[in-house]
Amino acid sequence: MLHILSERLRQGHRTGKFPQQEPTLSERFRGLPQITPNLDQQQQSAAVASCPFAAVQSVAGQLQIDVGRCLFCADCPVAELGALEFSHDYRLATRSRDDLLLGDETYRLAEKLNKRMLKLFGRSLKLRQLSAGGCNACEADLNVLGTLVFDLGRFGIQFVASPRHADGIMVTGPVTENMRSALLDTYAAIPEPKLVIASGACAIGGGPFRDSPETNNGIGDLLPVDLYIPGCPPHPYTALDGLLRLLNRR
Template sequence: MLKIIKNRFEQGCKTSEYPKKPISLYRRYRGMPVINGQCSEEIVDRCAALCPQDAINSEEKSIDLGRCVFCGQCEAEGDGEFVRFSTNFELGSASRKALVTTGEMPDLADHSRRHFKKLFGRSLQLRQVSAAGCNSCEADTNVLNTPFFDLSRFGIDFVASPRHADGIHVTGPVSRNMKQALLATYEAVPSPKVVIASGSCAISGGPFYGSDEIVGDLNSLIPVDLYIPGCPPHPLTTLHALLKFFKQ
């Protein structure tokens, strides 16, 4: 016992102080895009042609974060003249429309104050549903349960049964084989309930966009309350979205 106590004092607290203190990610992380609206149309057209997800609208000079997989090809084209990715991980949105951005996002906390804080402000239980995901989104979600993030300290937990949940957290493009299982899980969650679409696959189909084997748009099946873009979303992106949407 004394060795355990000694070891605890030597190691100190491993849990991040975020959100009380800001946290900076490594410079190679691709977060919120910074878009140059004055960029020449030639470069914008080249970037749009390179985008594997058709996420760039060359006329509006915007990027659809719901489709974007943050591959960075648009940043490499023209040496970032049109797009460069910042290290800002605050990408969550309560609206699918707001994910089509020119570099700014609406405040999630304002939406939560008007809709969800009174319902889920003290405790939030979520059922994770992997609807044919590649396991990247699922792995980065599981990281939130490690001592560094310690999601439970905020009163947010992932539970085993949808009947014990306040909502579902969906990852993956929703394959045809997973469609019925997803709908059954959604129906099993007692009302009022929330739906979170996490990752570009759940939001738009991601790399599988346009395939007949997937649904690709979770909102076309069930109403989505919170969108968390990324491929996969960084754990801090998910944490920020959950805290802003349900707690602040």
């Protein structure tokens, strides 16, 4: 008993001050990509052709990045061409698929839920996490939210075992063909009204497994998504920031 207490004292208080205080991320962290302005057509075409995951498009003469498809690669060929740069900004979550398409405008971060939903879920949100082909990186960094550093419970958010107890589903993975019906069944088992959160590049658009015949390129039209959390995998603070924005807590 004394051992436990003295070790407890030595380990100290570890819960972060987020969201009052911004987190310190590693210097090499790759956050929100920023498109280089005023690229000519040739530079744009080269950039579009270079991304293996079709995350960069040229729309009406303007280069645009699909943050949902972006894997934030360390050796991003588009960045090597000088067509984009990764900033240090970990805040990436959006409410709509279109908001993930970023050109030269400001990135539209997730807005809060509507009044009725906020009244229901604002102080208590129970989520059922479902991995549909997730590689265990997304899952691991959602699990981390439950540790004492992030302490998800202090925001009234909790992962629960049964969909019957849940207010929403948080999906990871590219939705493999073998998990499609389990995903739909789990969603159906959650009582209305309910939220859908797509966490990670796979769930948003198939990630590195885009166009595999064994996957569905993410949630797509299978379910109505309320929150998109980009990243491969999303940093725990990216996910937490998105959840708190949804609940009007930051």
